[in-house]
Amino acid sequence: MTASASQTSESPRRWRALVLIASAELLAMSLWFSGSAVAPALRAEWGLSESGGAWLTLAVQLGFVVGTLVSALGNLPDVLSARRLFAASALLGAIANAGVAFAARGPASGMTLRFATGFFLAGVYPPGMKIMASWFRRGRGLALGILVGGISLGKAFPYLVNALGSERWRVNVLAVSGFAVLGGALVLFFVEDGPFAAPAARFDFGQIAKVFANRGVRLADFGYFGHMWELYAMWTWFPVFARESFAARGLARPALAEMIAFLVIGAGFVGCILAGLAADRVGRTVVTSVAMALSGACCVLIGFLFGGSPWLLLAVAAVWGASIVADSAQFSACVTELADPPYVGTALTVQTCIGFLLTMASIELVPRLVQAVGWRWAFASLAPGPFVGILAMLRLRRLPEAAQIAQGRR
Secondary structure (H helix, E strand, O other): OOOOHHHOOOOOOHHHHHHHHHHHHHHHHOOOOHHHHOHHHHHHHHOOOHHHHHHHHHHHHHHHHHHHHHHHHOOHHHHOOHHHHHHHHHHHHHHHHHHHHHOOOOHHHHHHHHHHHHHHHOOOHHHHHHHHHOOOOOOHHHHHHHHHHHHHHHHHHHHHHHHHOOOOHHHHHHHHHHHHHHHHHHHHHHOOOOOOOOOOOOOOOOHHHHHHHOHHHHHHHHHHHHHHHHHHHHHHHHHHHHHHHHHHOOOOOHHHHHHHHHHHHHHHHHHHHHHHHHHHHHOHHHHHHHHHHHHHHHHHHHHHHOOOOHHHHHHHHHHHHHHHHHOHHHHHHHHHHHOOHHHHHHHHHHHHHHHHHHHHHHHHHHHHHHHHHOHHHHHHHHOHHHHHHHHHHHHHHOOHHHHHHHHHOO
8 A cells, every 4th residue: 555565465364354354344334224123113112103213224324424524534544543443433332232222212312322323333334444455455346345245244134133033122232232342352352454554644634635636536436425325225215115015015024024125235245245356357447337337227127116026026126235235345445546545544434424424315315205206216216326426437437547446457
């Protein structure tokens, strides 16, 4: 990542680090949808409407946005040890999440604790990507693809816990908190910084402005923003869509809908790995553009399958689940290759901060459209995001800066 680092040979321990960091991200990021997975029970107990239940996710998104903003302003992933920041944040996020089971007795306390969970997860996601990038120069797209794939599985994991675990939602929430603590411990005690790690940076309040002054990083960010407009709205509302679609078909089986939600969101793990392999060989801008074109087509098509064949719905949704997140790691990989090396952590944090801020609008938009036009057209509102993302990545492909991406594979 620095001139001297570029002369460093690839470490044979990088694959061990990859497995450990990806596993830790899976376990820690399972906190994200811990509340959404038990939303039916919480709506019944707290008297929430369907749109009110969406705030179980929106509160996490908002907390994450605030957390990443604080982290970016303070250059925390670059000034502090990324490993210690990851471990401490996973622990604090687990405590906040456990508080929903122990202390929350209504929407106000529940949403506050979900906000805190998201705030602390800001110290898990970007630092994890920074640690991973320090281990890989070649094959970074695949490595970050596996990492983000682990995050996808982690966010699907609460649905699996809810489908197979206890009938008492508090037990399931506490189980997810336990997994997050384990994830933090893995990074703290078993992972080291890689050979391409930049030295600790000095605090620089102006780094946020410098991130956007970098033309290559700016375009990679706009690609990411278009991707994020679609991603979290799909992850939030597809489980609800599946439940209601099965009910309309006369298949009122909540456990089946939960399992399908896990499979569809978890399909992103496969998509991320395949995209990472392809991006390191044919180029990141090509792979991200293809993934966004495919996911954009799926979000237009999926509504027409509402109330129809569960198997056809699952097939299209699995393609959507795999493609919608397949490109995510490649936007981050572009930032690690194009940003100022000592402040890669800050650049990644700025990217995620704005991207997650956009998700709050799209998550709120979908249920309003469901009320207005039904499920057939609601998800189609997400298609402009990948369209804008494709334009940004094709523009980046034509710039001289693109030669720095994936050892010249644009």
